[in-house]
Amino acid sequence: MPFTLRSRVPRRLTTTLLASAASVCLLAASAPPTPLGIGDRLFPYLGNPGYDVSSYDLSFTYAGDNGKPLRAVTTIDAWTTTALDRVNLDFAHGKVESVEVDGRPAAFATAGEDLVVTPRAALPEHSWMHITVHHTSDPVAAKGRDGGWVRTADGLAMANQADAAHLVFPCNDHPSDKAMFTIRVTAPNGYTAVANGLPAGARRAAGSTTWTYRTRHPMATELAQVSIGRSTVLHRTGPHGLPVRDVVPTKDRKALEPWLARTPDQIAWLESKVGRYPFETYGVLMASADTGFELETQTLSLFEKDLFTQPAWPKWYVESIMVHELSHQWFGDSVTPRAWSDLWLNEGHATWYEALYADEKAHKPMETRMKAAYGASDSWRASGGPPALPKVPKPGQKIGIFRPNVYDGAALVLYALRQEIGRSAFERLERTWVRRHRDGTAATADFERLASDIAGRDLSGFFVAWLYGEKTPPMPGHPDWKPVPPKKKTKK
Incomplete structure (x- = not known):
């Protein structure tokens, strides 16, 4: 997700600090349901x-814009890492109709933004569990929240x-727990549904079609994507025969094609920098939506259509934003942050290759941009925290960790x-x-160790x-670079 002049203040954190003793509730079936977490800072x-x-x-069933x-069914296969009397799932803003664990009905309750499931029998350590939840998935924005379903x-x-x-x-809604995904969407005829991964069939029935997609690589929950719309899917070929599919509003297909045609060359450029593209497919989802950001959902990056149709944005800038989201397929999607404080590894690298692309393709010097960033860096650190120690987002803000300190x-x-x-x-x-962390998670300490090893x-x-x-x-090599002091406020 790039920080651009168009970006707005991001999503808020609505939870409070997790008590360190909360994990004992996993073994206390008689205690009231309690929201848990893994203690991300x-x-x-x-x-x-x-x-x-x-x-x-x-599985989602969409009945049209009503x-x-x-209606939805979520099935989760998982291994227990400890004995569990209860299983906490992250879930809010939907109605749960029933839950089964290993094919048997299970009790359930809500606690904060957790769905707490109590199976009939305790689950031993290192055992396989199969959870099925019948629920609704509400596209109406939750009060005070942004994200989730976006209306187009x-x-x-x-x-x-x-x-x-x-x-x-x-789900287990943290990037440290990546998993494989199968996504099925049933929509009325006239709509097209597309999701992460590759298509695995479309089944037509009276008045509707069910589309199925599967990933070939593990994915964090925050990178899941489903597009349902009156869309056209355009196909082309990228480097090494990579299937590239783009999803656009059908009526805008012709106007958007020149932008879409740039993607294969952008992939080839990034491969020349960091190695082969890490997934089974790539493409751009151009949505008629007002989000204020673009987003690197795995194999199908989300963009606002207006980025490509408004003449206010110069061609080189739009292309560099396309490269920013493409870079995330390596940095953030394939190599995923182990904790949200490691976000700088995602956004810093995507911003780096965005700037490098603008330098090499549009003659917008990297050094000029970095000198300007150096001047502003002290102010960014004061307002948002150092890059690897971002400040906790304030209540009521959108995704408050997405500040300039983790981008430029x-x-x-x-x-x-x-x-x-x-x-x-x-x-x-x-x-x-x-290459070393492909399809996995990594932390700031891992990057530090690898850099030291390579530097000797x-x-x-x-x-x-x-x-x-x-x-x-x-700044090494630039002793003349100086931070710009913040402007003093003048009294009126």
Whole structure:
């Protein structure tokens, strides 16, 4: 998700700090249902302890633009990592009709934004569990919340980052627990449904069609995408025969085609920098929606259609934003942050390649942008926290962690690192990083260790200063760069 001049204040965190003793409720079946979490510093109630999801099977039935919730069935296969009397799932903003565990009816209750499931018998440690939840999925925005289902001019799309997938379906809603996905969507004839991964069939019945998609690589819940609309799917071929599919409003197909035609070359350019594209397909979903952001949903990035149709945005800028979201397929989607404080690894890298593309293709110097970022960096750190220690979002804000400190502020860290270890070592680091952690999760400490290994020296001091310091350190190779002092407020 790029921070652009068009971006708005992001989603809010609606939960409170998780008590460290809450996990004992996993074993206390007689106690009242309690919301749990894995203790993420920024979103403490997201995710749940005690199990590891292997796969999701999501089924949605859309009846058209009638304002009613979708009927849905979510099936979760997972391994327990401890003995469980109860299983907590993240889920809110939908009605649960029934729950089964291993084919048998299970009791359930809500607690905060958790669905607490009590199976008939306790689940042993290291056992397989199969949970089926019949529920509704409501596209009407939850009060005070953004994200989840996004209404478009002709249907729906998803924007689940960072804490909103559980507004759509029950899940373990934290990026540290990636899983395979099968997604089925039933919609009236005249609509087209597209989701992450590759198509696995379309079954037509009287008046409707059920579309099925499957991923070939694990995915974080925040990267799930479903598009339902009066859309056209356009197909082309990318590098190495990669299938590229784009989803556009049918009436805008001709006007948007010149932009879509750029994607294969953009993929080839990024492959020349960091290695082969990591997934089974890619494409752009151009939605007639007003979100205020673009989003790197896995294999099908979400864009506002107006980005491509409004003449206010120069061609080079629009292309660089396309490259930003494409970069996330490597940085954030394939290599996923282990905690939300590691967000700088996603957004810093996507901003880096966005800027590098503008430098090489549009002659917009990277150095000029980084010098400007250096000037603003102290202010960004003061308002949003250091890049790897972002401040907790304030209640009532949208996705408050998505501030300039994790975009250009984090790209500035990468620029300083390249200055420190040299271009050749930096480029080797980038390729090694995405290859070593492909389809997995990684943390800031992993990046620090790998950078030190490739540089052949301990870089811990460098990273402590650049990632966690309240003030921006001196820029290697540019002793003349100075932070710009904040403007003093004048009395009226």
